[in-house]
Amino acid sequence: MCGIVAYLGQKDAFPILIKGLQRLEYRGYDSAGVALIDNTLKIYKCKGKVNDLVQHTNNKDVKGTIGMGHTRWATHGVPNDINAHPHLSGDGNLAIIHNGIIENYAALKTELTKRGHSFISDTDTEILIHLIEEIQRETRTTLDEAVRMALHSVVGAYAIVILNKNNPNQIIAARKSSPLVIGIGENEFFLASDATPIVEHTRNVVYMNDDEIAILDRQTGLTIKNIENEIQEPFVQELEWNLELLEKGGYEHFMLKEIHEQPTSIADSMRGRLDAISGYVKLGGIKQFESKLVNAKRIIIVACGTSWHAGLVGEYLFEDLARIPVEVEYASEFRYRNPVLYEDDVVIAISQSGETADTLAAIELAKSKGATIFGICNVVGSSIARNTQAGAYTHAGPEIGVASTKAFTAQLTVLSLMALSTARQRGTISESRFHELLVELEQIPQHVKQALKTEAQIKYIANIFKDSANFLYLGRGYNFPVALEGALKLKEISYIHAEGYPAAEMKHGPIALIDENMPVVVVATNQSAYEKIVSNIQEVKARKGKIIVITSTKDEVMNELADFVVEIPQTAEPLTPMVSVVPLQLLAYHIALLRNCNVDQPRNLAKSVTVE
Numbered sequence: 001m002c003g004i005v006a007y008l009g010q011k012d013a014f015p016i017l018i019k020g021l022q023r024l025e026y027r028g029y030d031s032a033g034v035a036l037i038d039n040t041l042k043i044y045k046c047k048g049k050v051n052d053l054v055q056h057t058n059n060k061d062v063k064g065t066i067g068m069g070h071t072r073w074a075t076h077g078v079p080n081d082i083n084a085h086p087h088l089s090g091d092g093n094l095a096i097i098h099n100g101i102i103e104n105y106a107a108l109k110t111e112l113t114k115r116g117h118s119f120i121s122d123t124d125t126e127i128l129i130h131l132i133e134e135i136q137r138e139t140r141t142t143l144d145e146a147v148r149m150a151l152h153s154v155v156g157a158y159a160i161v162i163l164n165k166n167n168p169n170q171i172i173a174a175r176k177s178s179p180l181v182i183g184i185g186e187n188e189f190f191l192a193s194d195a196t197p198i199v200e201h202t203r204n205v206v207y208m209n210d211d212e213i214a215i216l217d218r219q220t221g222l223t224i225k226n227i228e229n230e231i232q233e234p235f236v237q238e239l240e241w242n243l244e245l246l247e248k249g250g251y252e253h254f255m256l257k258e259i260h261e262q263p264t265s266i267a268d269s270m271r272g273r274l275d276a277i278s279g280y281v282k283l284g285g286i287k288q289f290e291s292k293l294v295n296a297k298r299i300i301i302v303a304c305g306t307s308w309h310a311g312l313v314g315e316y317l318f319e320d321l322a323r324i325p326v327e328v329e330y331a332s333e334f335r336y337r338n339p340v341l342y343e344d345d346v347v348i349a350i351s352q353s354g355e356t357a358d359t360l361a362a363i364e365l366a367k368s369k370g371a372t373i374f375g376i377c378n379v380v381g382s383s384i385a386r387n388t389q390a391g392a393y394t395h396a397g398p399e400i401g402v403a404s405t406k407a408f409t410a411q412l413t414v415l416s417l418m419a420l421s422t423a424r425q426r427g428t429i430s431e432s433r434f435h436e437l438l439v440e441l442e443q444i445p446q447h448v449k450q451a452l453k454t455e456a457q458i459k460y461i462a463n464i465f466k467d468s469a470n471f472l473y474l475g476r477g478y479n480f481p482v483a484l485e486g487a488l489k490l491k492e493i494s495y496i497h498a499e500g501y502p503a504a505e506m507k508h509g510p511i512a513l514i515d516e517n518m519p520v521v522v523v524a525t526n527q528s529a530y531e532k533i534v535s536n537i538q539e540v541k542a543r544k545g546k547i548i549v550i551t552s553t554k555d556e557v558m559n560e561l562a563d564f565v566v567e568i569p570q571t572a573e574p575l576t577p578m579v580s581v582v583p584l585q586l587l588a589y590h591i592a593l594l595r596n597c598n599v600d601q602p603r604n605l606a607k608s609v610t611v612e
């Protein structure tokens with residue numbers, strides 16, 4: 001999720017761009033750059049944050065009343081000066097900045113290379129500006145028309161802004177699946193990924209729609225057309241939100257915004273990686289080492305915290321679908337217990353930040369023993385990503401809230417794709433089961449959207465239990481890790497003690513804790529263990545525990561047993577955790593809110609634990 005800002009008007013563009021990028025830095029910050037036109041096209045870009053860009057442009061010529069800026073959250077190509085945006089066409093006349101993913105960039109690159117194009121960066125963005133250049137050269141048409149034609153060949157998500165050295169009076173922009181907002185001032189225009197850089201200049205905005213192209217011109221003003229070249233009437237709105245609300249997309253906290261982003265972030269973590277109809281699953285980053293996974297005698301998953309819970313779901317996925325033995329290890333324990341490791345072991349390190357010290361150390365230990373290491377990270381070019389032989393990025397976008405939510409479900413998405421692809425190649429699931437699970441996986445964003453609709457009910461439940469001293473979370477099978485994750489979410493942001501348990505484990509001790517003051521959250525969506533978990537609920541009921549059930553099958557038994565029944569869409573059992581965790585994330589959030597806790601930055605916690 002990158003940050004885009006642009007300006008066309010009478011003022012100096014540079015200070016407006018820099019301030020705009022600083023407003024957008026929460027969207028991603030591994031490198032930044034600007035392009036300005038004043039007699040010529042000037043590009044300044046570097047790895048690092050916006051402040052590093054400011055240092056980089058010290059004493060440089062940053063004049064110009066037209067320009068654009070970009071703060072990058074890398075998806076293709078590690079963060080460095082070369083991969084930073086803007087990118088130039090081959091002739092140096094066109095500059096582009098981009099937020100999104102061009103899925104078919106490799107095919108486009110092959111075709112353009114045949115036509116004599118050469119590329120400097122590893123980005124998909126550079127391919128796009130060369131494509132536009134090639135089309136304009138071939139058709140001798142206007143830049144906006146060349147953009148329109150090029151976008152017909154593009155598969156993926158984009159918000160792009162383009163400058164033309166030979167036309168300092170015009171900015172071209174286009175969007176599909178990535179946001180872009182136009183600000184309309186007095187003889188000046190603004191463009192940005194969201195309204196935060198715009199609101200201090202003007203409150204008149206146009207939210208661009210998918211497949212729209214905008215032409216901002218000093219003479220002709222604002223023109224919007226769709227990809228079919230039909231003129232669109234701009235719908236100008238007046239912004240009401242203040243800056244703080246805008247940064248959080250209108251949500252009170254980043255955590256709530258990120259919980260609600262999950263339909264999109266899960267879709268982004270699948271984008272370009274599966275097609276249920278053709279049965280296509282492709283994780284480019286593991287292709288080269290995929291045979292190691294397919295032939296693995298054992299998989300060891302190392303992680304911490306929420307990522308460790310994702311690893312537990314991974315254990316169920318790989319054992320259930322691919323029939324490969326899996327061990328899930330706390331990285332902090334693994335690194336010190338002198339583990340037995342073999343060269344044909346496959347280690348999967350899971351980490352949102354890609355900087356967790358214990359996980360990094362666990363990788364180093366495994367590498368020293370000759371194991372093959374895969375990484376599942378959210379931050380491109382992070383230490384863990386760079387220290388693994390192969391892996392897949394989760395593409396969840398920056399996760400600002402300390403409590404991990406969208407990164408967790410994105411990790412589960414990638415693990416599901418890995419397990420399905422491995423199972424198919426090992427022949428441990430039938431083609432029909434493979435296709436059935438792919439179809440279900442494509443539906444998960446919709447199911448999560450439905451699960452988010454339980455928020456009003458969750459708020460009501462939160463209000464009843466906000467002063468409880470303890471909580472128990474129970475689950476079986478694939479939902480056992482979800483119970484652990486639900487307990488961790490509650491603990492870390494509301495400071496209420498909570499424990500997750502396998503539901504059947506209650507009778508081995510914890511049931512002694514049950515009385516009328518103990519709320520028990522039971523994740524009871526499993527199709528295979530449903531009857532078993534019903535009897536576990538009966539055991540809790542018999543001891544007067546207060547029962548909150550998350551279920552995908554509303555039946556009379558559950559209604560009689562539970563004090564509260566939260567219903568979520570049913571999906572294939574291996575994919576349930578991505579949906580069943582959502583009400584638990586919301587419950588933790590709303591209880592913490594009612595307890596006036598600092599939801600985004602809970603006490604004692606850091607977003608990335610880079611120390612032991």
Ligand code: AGP
Binds near residue numbers: 351353355606607609
């Ligand atoms: C989860 O909500 C916590 N913020 C924490 O447990 C986190 O999952 C853990 O520190 C691991 O972080 P990582 O995924 O960045 O490696």
